[in-house]
Amino acid sequence: MVMEGAFKTFKEICEDPYRSVPSKKVIGLTPTDIPEELIHASGLLPFWIMGTTAPIKRVTALIPDNACSFARSSLELVLEYQRDFFDGFVISQVDDTTQHMSDLWERRFRDRFFHKFLAPRQLSRPSARFWFEKELYYLKKALEGFTGKTIEENELWESIKLFNEDKKWLLKLYDIKKRSPDLVSNRTFFEAVKASLLMEKEEHLNVLRKVIDELETSQRTNGQGEWIPVVLCGLFVEPFEIFDLLDEYRLNVVGDNLIVGSRYIYGICKEADNPLQALTDRHFSRPNLSPVHDDPFKIIKDVTSLFYQSGAKGVIYLHIQYCESQEFDLPDLRRYLREEGIPLLIITTDFQTKHVGLLRTRIEAFRELLGKA
Ligand code: SF4
Structure with a gap:
């Protein structure tokens, strides 16, 4: 694959995020929607926890x-495999599962910084905005209590600008990947996004700028050829070998609503007014997330508009x-897409899966179906 070498840093980070000892204290956070800029502005390293394929014990x-x-695998990761890597945790409570998980987690890490971030689930309620602002305030105060240092407004702006900049470059990379999937594969692009959640943002941005400059100056162009555009929906794509299958069968992801994908990289804050206000506005502008029950039809609207706007030929849903x-x-989503005549492939997977061979036939058949459409 062209340019594969340039993306080696991101690949290595994704394969073993714990290999080097960070220079800052590490705050593990669980997806999703925790305003990590606040953690960064405290002088700490926000580091996403996204399970493990190692055995559950x-x-x-x-x-x-x-x-x-x-x-299950995220809690296992911190209890059994990476206990000493983290100096503290911010755990997002988005549903019953994460609520129970965070209680268990907290009891086993009494010696660390621990904060539960409870964003409102029904965003259309008048009280939701007030609630979110309070959650931001509590998180800020908790971080300040931990570090002993006030987060100044200019420091928070600096962090917001840095994170915005990184996301803008990721969007550039997404654009290149959509147009030229032979230059930047599905796996390569989503590894670049995932690595952003697992390393110092400044370092990620430096590497990203270099590879994109290299891509642009190489002036290699590459059409979509035999690639078929698809939309990828769900929460996570795990394991990442699923992207290898999509690459092998030349299914080009041209739109997604994934947590480690568009939900993250389109989360750019407006750089105006008050930084806490900017973080709040960003939260309320985000697309549908399954655990957030704002409007039961929003998931359908989001997926269909992604499909039509991106020019995709089918939707792959990761369950x-x-x-x-x-x-x-x-x-509901399955029924609606069928009625609309939108081809849909549902892949059920989990964070413990290591082998994706069983999916091969289904992805191949879906590719054939789309090729005939
Ligand atoms: S994967 Fe689903 S059930 Fe599990 S924590 Fe996330 S939203 Fe909740």
Whole structure:
């Protein structure tokens, strides 16, 4: 694959995010929508926790087998495998699963900084904005208590600008990838996004700028050729080998609503007014997320408009096994897309999956179906 070498840093980070000791104190945070700029402005490193494929040992006794693998494997990761990597945690409570998980988590890390971030789920309620502002305030105060240092407005702006800049470059990369999937594969692009959540933002931005400059100066152009445009929906794509299958069958992701994808990179704050206000506005402008029950039809509207606006030929939906929120969304989404005549492939996976061979036939068949359309 062209340019693969330039993206090596991101690949290595994704494969082993814990290999180097960060220079700052590390705050592990769980997806999604925690305003990580506040953590960065405190002089700490926000570091996303996204499960493990390593065996579940300790969590078997804590969380039932039919809870989602995100919760089970994330808690396992910090209890069994990376306990000493983190100096503290900010845990996002988006549903019952994350609520129970965070209680268990907190009790086992009494010696660390611990904060629960409870964003409102029904965003259309008049009280939701007030609630979110309070949550921001509580997070800010908790971080200040931990570091012993006030987060000044200019420091928060600096962090917001840095994170915005990184996202703008990721959007540039997405644009190149959509136009030239032979230059930047699905896997390469989504690794660049994931790495952004697992390393110092300044370093990520430096590497990203270099690779994009290189891509642009190489002036290599590459059409979509045999690639078929698709939209990728859901929460997470795990394991990342799924992207290899999409690359192999030349299905080019031209739109998505993933947490480690567009939901993150389009989350650019407006650089005006008050920084806390900017973080609040950003939260309320985000697209649908399964656990957030704002409007039950929003998921359908978001997915169909993504499909039509991106020029995709089909939708691939990644369903995390036992994700209660997605299981509420899926029946309506499936029925609506069928009625609209939009081809849909649902892939059920989990954070513990290591082999994706069983998906090969289904992805190949979907590719053939889209090729005939
Ligand atoms: S939203 Fe789904 S995947 Fe995420 S914690 Fe809840 S049940 Fe698990």
